[in-house]
Amino acid sequence: MVLNIIFSYNRAMQLDYLIKSVIARFKIDYKLIVIYHTSGEHKKGYDLLKEKYAAFNNISFSERKKVLFDPAYINTFRSKEYRDFFLERNFMKKNSDNFKGLVQKEIKKSNCEFAMFNTDDGVFLEDIVIPEKVFEIIRKNPENASYRMYVGGNLDGHPSFVQKKEGYYEWDYYADKEIHHWTYPFSVDGTIYHSKGLLKHLKKIAYHNPVTLEENGFQYMRKKKLMKIGLSPIHSQLLLTKLNRVTVDTLNPTIHIKPEFLNEKFVDGYRLELSIPKIIHNCNIVPEEISLVKGDTREIIYKMDDAGKKVQSLLGIEGAKEQLR
Template structure:
């Protein structure tokens, strides 16, 4: 079974859309844990969302909690740099919480052999059926293999050194020094790992939220030259939708549809509908149209414009090429 841990912050409406897409398209045995935190009236949105999914046995919610310090850091503080990070991000920080220790506990107690992460701006747009051979490779290489759902031959920039098997691609993450999806051996979006193999290293990484988990995690993975074996479907199954930004730790370009506006609409009974391009060639997209739906009402709140096209042009295979003014 795959444990899908979804990281979420102040995006109840978008999270609802991701959950619906996962329940519709994921055809391999799985369960979902939403690891979330909120501010202000966004809490009401998550309370409503939890009520909506309370009868879904595959879906559960766990809230991050503010703590004086997260004791899981004690295993990883080995330098002045680590101590500085801990003091700044966690120790007696009024915004510090138990993200690191809680995430590791969720994986440890899940009983799932495999684990993946997602962020709440993602969407599964095609059925996900994972070949048994892929699982066997990960089982045989628990600290050295993973399967990435947001890449495939439809995504721009796929290198020519990938080996095509019958129903998946195989490659070496360290074959290329250029930074792109196929040389980035650790990600918090749609990449399946062996739970015990990953957990062993998560416990040794220093991080305090999803952004630093990926940033510090990939540095750790590069340093230790682990998770060398990459695999993916022939065509990608997951895409990130750049509606907005909720983290102050990243400056990725978006079309700036305010989370507060979307939360108000969700509390008023609206659901989200994104028009995803038929031919997806980028792992990050600006939807061509965005609707809010309530009963027979269908409200168009966004249609692709010049600003959206500019945002899309900045989202290359190496991430954001530059920042918008």
């Protein structure tokens, strides 16, 4: 079974869109847990979500809690860099919370053999049917293999060193020195790991939110040459939609649909609909059209424009080519 951990902050409507795609598309056994936190009026949106999905036994929500410090950092103290990170980002800080400890606790207590992360701006476009051979490879290489759903042979820049197997692709994350999707051995988007193999190393890494989890996790895995074996579907199955951003840790380009506006609409009973390109060449996309739907009412709040085309042009195989304010 796969534990699907979704990280979410102030994006209840987009999270709902993602969860619905998981329910519709996942044809494998899974548990889904949302690790979230909110500010202001956004709590109302998440309360609605918890009520909406209460009948699903395999879906749960776990809210991040403020703490004076997270004891999960103790296992990172052998590294001066991580000790400094703890003092700067967690110890007795105004916004310090239990994110690190919560992530690790949920993986451990789930008893799922495999685990993956997702962020709340994604959507699964195709049925998720994973060859048993993929699980066998990860099982035999718990610290050195993973399955990434947002890449595939359809994406621009698909490297020549990626080998096509029976129903999946396989490659070496360290085959190329350039940084892109196929040389980035750790991600918080749509990548399945062996739970115990992953947890062994997460305990040793300092991180305080999804951004630093990915950045510090990537640096750690790369330094130790872990997660060497990359696996993926033949055709990418996950898209990341660039509607907005809710973190100050990155300035990745988006079209800036305000989360506050979307939350108000969600609380008022609207749901999100995105018009996705039929042919996918990039795992990061600006939707061609964004609509909010309530009963027979449809409000089109965005259509692709020059600003959207500009944002799309800045999204390549290495992620954001540059960051925008």
